[in-house]
Amino acid sequence: MKDLMRIKCLISQDIETLLNQQIKKEAHSSSLYLSMASWCNQNGYDFSSDYFTKQSEEERMHQLKLFKYVLDMGGNAISPEVTGIKTDFAGFREVFEDALEAEIAITQSFKNLASRCLKEQDFVTMEFLNWFLKEQREEEYKARRALELFEVIGEEGTGRWEIDKHVNDITYSED
Amino acid sequence: MEKACIDINQLINVFSNYEGAVYQSDKLNCFYVDFGGKFARYNCLSLQKLKKVVEEINIEALLLDTHRADFELVTFNGCEHIYLLNALEIIALKDLLHGTFTMFNLNHMVNDCLYRLVY
Numbered sequence: 470m471k472d473l474m475r476i477k478c479l480i481s482q483d484i485e486t487l488l489n490q491q492i493k494k495e496a497h498s499s500s501l502y503l504s505m506a507s508w509c510n511q512n513g514y515d516f517s518s519d520y521f522t523k524q525s526e527e528e529r530m531h532q533l534k535l536f537k538y539v540l541d542m543g544g545n546a547i548s549p550e551v552t553g554i555k556t557d558f559a560g561f562r563e564v565f566e567d568a569l570e571a572e573i574a575i576t577q578s579f580k581n582l583a584s585r586c587l588k589e590q591d592f593v594t595m596e597f598l599n600w601f602l603k604e605q606r607e608e609e610y611k612a613r614r615a616l617e618l619f620e621v622i623g624e625e626g627t628g629r630w631e632i633d634k635h636v637n638d639i640t641y642s643e644d
Numbered sequence: 645m646e647k648a649c650i651d652i653n654q655l656i657n658v659f660s661n662y663e664g665a666v667y668q669s670d671k672l673n674c675f676y677v678d679f680g681g682k683f684a685r686y687n688c689l690s691l692q693k694l695k696k697v698v699e700e701i702n703i704e705a706l707l708l709d710t711h712r713a714d715f716e717l718v719t720f721n722g723c724e725h726i727y728l729l730n731a732l733e734i735i736a737l738k739d740l741l742h743g744t745f746t747m748f749n750l751n752h753m754v755n756d757c758l759y760r761l762v763y
Contacts, residue, residue, distance in 0.1 A: 472755040477688040
């Protein structure tokens, strides 16, 4: 018997479902970062607002990359519905705490996806995911370093102003 | 499509239960679902859509809701077929499609192993 489903699509139904869930998570992250950018801007943290706007664009790019892969492999990519975005934050520090939490959740999700690929021996998708796993190193590093500025500089006096000024200086280098 | 138009001997029985059967045509690269008095042709995508639509039916809610009949219309956008099914028939169709996709997975595993050995 011909494997008609395989002829139509390279990835399995389970992998397709997980990739669509990941697309939704990336869309959620993108919206969350935009919400953070808005909060920072309204509260006078202009540099942080720029930082989160850039992060939002990156997450959107990740979403589209996953979307294209599902379509290229013959699957059904689903444009996600994004709801329940947090719009209010208790303080400047909480914004960065939430950002790190979101990145950790995304990393966990990619690990789950990679684990499924290995179980199914879907090395094609695994190779595709390697880019994202590498990217998460940078994303988590930046989010963690930003939060560490609160410990290093402190929030007293002009602390928050200093933190805001240095947020965009955080860069990740493998070397 | 009527059953009489198709040579049943050219079809492969993928899975069947007490209410119906799903066949595959390797020649035409399509499937035939024999269920609820219909012998309907589906391609890969539409069969996946049918499965999704059937899986999303909440049978418990269907039976407990006293404001509506215990029947459900099963179809989707672009589908040439429509089924009017009661709860028992929905359970049977769910079972049929679940079994069919399990057989697809099994067939995929066998094919995957064979291809790796041959090529």
